[in-house]
Amino acid sequence: EAQVTQNPRYLITVTGKKLTVTCSQNMNHEYMSWYRQDPGLGLRQIYYSMNVEVTDKGDVPEGYKVSRKEKRNFPLILESPSPNQTSLYFCASSLSAETGGGGYTFGSGTRLTVV
Amino acid sequence: DAKTTQPPSMDCAEGRAANLPCNHSTISGNEYVYWYRQIHSQGPQYIIHGLKNNETNEMASLIITEDRKSSTLILPHATLRDTAVYYCIVRAPRYNQGGKLIFGQGTELSVKP
Numbered sequence: 001e002a003q004v005t006q007n008p009r010y011l012i013t014v015t016g017k018k019l020t021v022t023c024s025q026n027m028n029h030e031y032m033s034w035y036r037q038d039p040g041l042g043l044r045q046i047y048y049s050m051n052v053e054v055t056d057k058g059d060v061p062e063g064y065k066v067s068r069k070e071k072r073n074f075p076l077i078l079e080s081p082s083p084n085q086t087s088l089y090f091c092a093s094s095l096s097a098e099t100g101g102g103g104y105t106f107g108s109g110t111r112l113t114v115v
Numbered sequence: 116d117a118k119t120t121q122p123p124s125m126d127c128a129e130g131r132a133a134n135l136p137c138n139h140s141t142i143s144g145n146e147y148v149y150w151y152r153q154i155h156s157q158g159p160q161y162i163i164h165g166l167k168n169n170e171t172n173e174m175a176s177l178i179i180t181e182d183r184k185s186s187t188l189i190l191p192h193a194t195l196r197d198t199a200v201y202y203c204i205v206r207a208p209r210y211n212q213g214g215k216l217i218f219g220q221g222t223e224l225s226v227k228p
Contacts, residue, residue, distance in 0.1 A: 042218045045213065103162075108157060109157065
């Protein structure tokens with residue numbers, strides 16, 4: 001089944017403890033992206049990747065890192081998490097960032113709580 | 116900022132058609148209209164998109180007005196599982212803004228028995 005898989009689904013951690021949220025897609029998609037969703041603010045893009053080894057900042061990149069060493073994986077790294085990074089996170093992928101084709105496929109989400 | 120305007124909420128009776136409107140009066144000639152939905156904090160789900168012609172797939176139909184300033188998403192026979200927040204999104208056709216989807220507040224559709 002074509003899908004985007006995020007892990008973990010739920011995570012509670014303490015301030016300052018490094019963590020990684022994994023994202024993997026099995027559709028050979030070039031484009032991948034991370035969003036966070038917060039009440040009243042909607043979904044906002046954190047980072048995106050047009051292809052392997054090509055990443056760039058979205059609207060809210062502060063406090064996050066990403067890497068794209070292989071096409072299928074796009075992990076989100078929080079080097080020193082803080083409570084304001086408590087949020088619902090989504091990974092998305094697509095054949096490309098061009099429109100005209102199909103839409104993005106989103107993962108099921110990771111609910112992160114930083115205490 | 117979102118370039119679309121949608122009603123915050125709508126109700127629909129189960130089995131009836133759900134017609135969700137969207138205004139995008141500042142849309143440019145090369146911008147597409149996309150629709151996604153989000154069911155209770157799950158990942159957003161792509162529904163349909165179009166440029167200027169009406170489009171239909173297995174999930175829904177998209178009607179775009181001739182002047183392209185508004186569109187309507189039609190779910191022909193709504194079921195309880197269609198209860199969700201529906202987002203209308205306008206996108207340019209190139210690698211614009213990092214392929215970012217700008218989600219507005221959407222329309223919360225409640226399908227009632």
